[in-house]
Every structure is written in structure tokens, then in C-alpha cells.
Amino acid sequence: MSVNVRIPTILRTYTGGRAEVPAEGATLAEVIGSLEENHPGIAARVLDDQGRLRRFVNVYVNDDDVRFEQGLETATPEGAGVSIIPAVAGGC
Template identity: 85%
Template sequence: MSVNVRIPTILRTYTGGKSEVPAEGTTLAEVLADLERNHGGIGPRVLDDAGKLRRFVNVYVNDDDVRFAEGLETATPDGAGVSIIPAVAGGC
């Protein structure tokens, strides 16, 4: 299944500056693996050493936060939009 992955500015160095790239997979894990194959270096920025989503990275499939769905096993239907969003913290 082909999905469209929205890439945050901080990770665009791995996609040649592209803000959106296609990826293949029926689950988020497969999509992220395909993303790493085609845009080397992006995977370790999204997944930790144990292969889990990093705490400071939020991922959505369409409008659903995968942390409240099936995590890396969240289905990615054909044509879905996947958004990778780094968490923002701080204050004054």
C-alpha cells in the first residue's frame, strides 16, 4: 500500500528537502522501514535503539495519533497520510 508521508523541516535533509514523500507498507512499521530504505538516516531519528517510537516524536496516520491506536502496528491503508511531528516543549 502506498502512503504519503509528511516530513517535518528538521528531517528534510534526509529527503532532499522534500516536505512529502511516498512510502510503501500496510503498517506504520513497514512504512517507516521503507522510508529508511529510501531516505537513509531518517529511521534512527524516529525510532529508538529498541525499535520503538521516540518519546519526542508524534506520528499520525490520517488524523489518528498512533500512540492511541496500534502503535507501530497501526494500519496504513492505501492513500493514507502519515505525519511525523517532533514534539515541542519549553516555556517562558
């Protein structure tokens, strides 16, 4: 399945500055694998050392937060939009 992945500014160094890139996969895990094949190094910024989504990275398939779906096994249907959004922390 072909999907479009929206890349946050901080990760665009891996995609040659592109804000959106295509990827293949029936699940989020496969999509991240496809991203890594075409944009080496990006998976390490999204996944931790155990291969799980990093705690401070939010990922959406269409409008669904994968933390409340099936995580890396969340289905990515043909034409879906996948958004990688780093959490922003701050304060006074």
C-alpha cells in the same frame, strides 16, 4: 500499500528537502522501513535504540495519533497520509 508521508522541516535533510515523500507498507513499521530504504538515516530519528517510536515524536495516520491506536502496528491503508511531528518543548 502506498502512502504519503509528511516530513517535518528538521528531517528534510534526509529527503532532499522534500516536505512529502511516498512510502510503502501495510503498517506504520513497514512504512518507516520503506522510508529508511529510500532515505537512509531517517528511521534513527523516529525510532529509539529498541525500535520503538521516540518519546518526543508524534506520528499520525490520517488524523489518528498512533499512540492511541496500535503504535507501529497501526494499519496504513492505501493513500493514507502519515504525519511525523516532533514535539516542541519550551517555557519561560
